[in-house]
Amino acid sequence: MTGPDPLSDVLRSVRLRGSVFFQVSCHGQWAARAAPSREIAPAVMPGAEHVIEYHLFAKGEGWVAVDGEPPLRLACGDIVMLPHGDAHVVSSAPGLRPAPDDERLFRMLGDPKPIPVTYRGGMVEPGVLLPAEDASTVIVCGFIACDLRPFNPLIDALPRLLHLPAEGVGAWVAPVLEHAAAESSARRAGGAAMLERVSEMxxxxxxxxxxxxxxxxxxxxxxxxxxxxxxxxIALMHAEPTAPWTLEALGRRIGLSRSALHERFVALTGMAPMHYLTSWRMQCGAQLLREGRATVAAVALEVGYDSEAAFARAFKRATGMPPAAWRRAQQQAGAAA
Incomplete structure (x- = not known):
């Protein structure tokens, strides 16, 4: 069911969905506040369990700050992501007072993307985009949604501010994202879908x-x-989640004793190996429930459980809902999104 690449497995299973929402032009001194993603998620990505905001500095430079962390300086071509959905301030210099929130921004969320916004003179002007030559800074802002339950170990493993410098290995991302935003702004066919895919990338x-x-x-x-x-x-568990793994069997495969494997696994991941296996099986089961029509009993067998009842108990512990009820809730959320 899954390959030997656990990062790709998780990325596929947590349903990444992306969108570019704003193209922001700034002039002079400027500062903008972004609310915690949990507050804006229902408006920007309906039905999403978790939302990550990101900013690409397409022109100029600026700073991004979250409480409790030193401000981060961004140069042209840099991208910053906020994996934990923290409230933050984006500004031309650290410590500037953000422009007052403008409720018109939320009334425009259904407009074609990206939505133009201008910050200048301490004010925000939704629906306005400065000519490129008049803007000191241009920022493309987007959102990426993903699932947290039953099991998404990636989000906790990422920092609150994830800085992607333009000169890094993925330098191709920034120009592709800018191109996708331009395509969408020109209202060309397929532009919105391109933005979604590039945001996920x-x-x-x-x-x-x-x-x-x-x-x-x-x-x-x-x-x-x-x-x-x-x-x-971890790769063995992902490659064969249905195998009857035990701590002894896993240890033999990698040449570690049962106790040494347990100790090293817990030190790195914060959980016991068998707990990890159960969590990954629940994630695989959730994906099967969401994407197919198999019975709960069939899904239980598919993820390594001989008993539907045992799978249902484990699934309810992980999600707070029995498998059948969880599937219905997911279908209803998908229909409403």
């Missing part, structure tokens, strides 16, 4: 680049993927 590229840059002593799920032994164990 931004997130995938960011996760890969963050994984590749992790220091050797890092902890967390992404660090575990890079570990020679724990990474192999």
């Amino acid at each position: 931004v997130f995938v590229d960011g996760a890969r680049r963050y994984l590749n840059a992790l220091p050797a002593a890092s902890r967390g799920w992404l660090a575990a993927l890079r570990d020679r032994q724990v990474g192999r164990v």
Whole structure:
């Protein structure tokens, strides 16, 4: 059901959905506040469990700040993502007072994307886009939605501010995103779909680049993927989630004792190997329930459970709902989105 690449497995299973919403032009000193994603998610990505905001600096430079973290400076071509959905301030310099919120922005959310917005003179002007030569800074802002339940280990493994410098391995992302925004602005056929796909690519590229840059002593799920032994164990679980894995069997496959594997796995991921296996099976089951018409009993067998009742109990612990009720709720949410 899944391949040997756990990061790709998770990215596929958590239903990434993306969209570019705003093209922001700024002049002089400027500052804008973005609310926590949980407050704006119902308006920008209806039905989404979690929303990540990102900003591409297409021209000029600026700063992004969240409470409790040092301000981050962004140069032309840089992208910043906020994986945990924190409220934040984007500005021309640190410490500036944000422009007052304009409720017209929310009334425009149903308009064709990207929605033009201008910040100048301490004010926000929805529906206005400065000529490129008059703007000191131009920012493309978008949102990426994903599922958190039953199991999404990636979000917690990412920082509150994920900086993707233009000169990095994924330097192709920024020009492609700008091109997609331009296509959509010109109202060409397929422009909206292109924006959605490119937004998803931004997130995938960011996760890969963050994984590749992790220091050797890092902890967390992404660090575990890079570990020679724990990474192999996770890959085995993802490749064969239905196998009757035990701690002893996994340890034999990678050459570690039962106790050594348990200790190393917990140190890196914060959970026991068998707990991880159960969580991944629940995620696989959720994907099957959402995307197909198989009975709960068939799904239980597909993810390694001999008993429908045992699967249902585990699934309810993970999601708070029995499998059949969860499937109905997902279908209703999808119809309403």
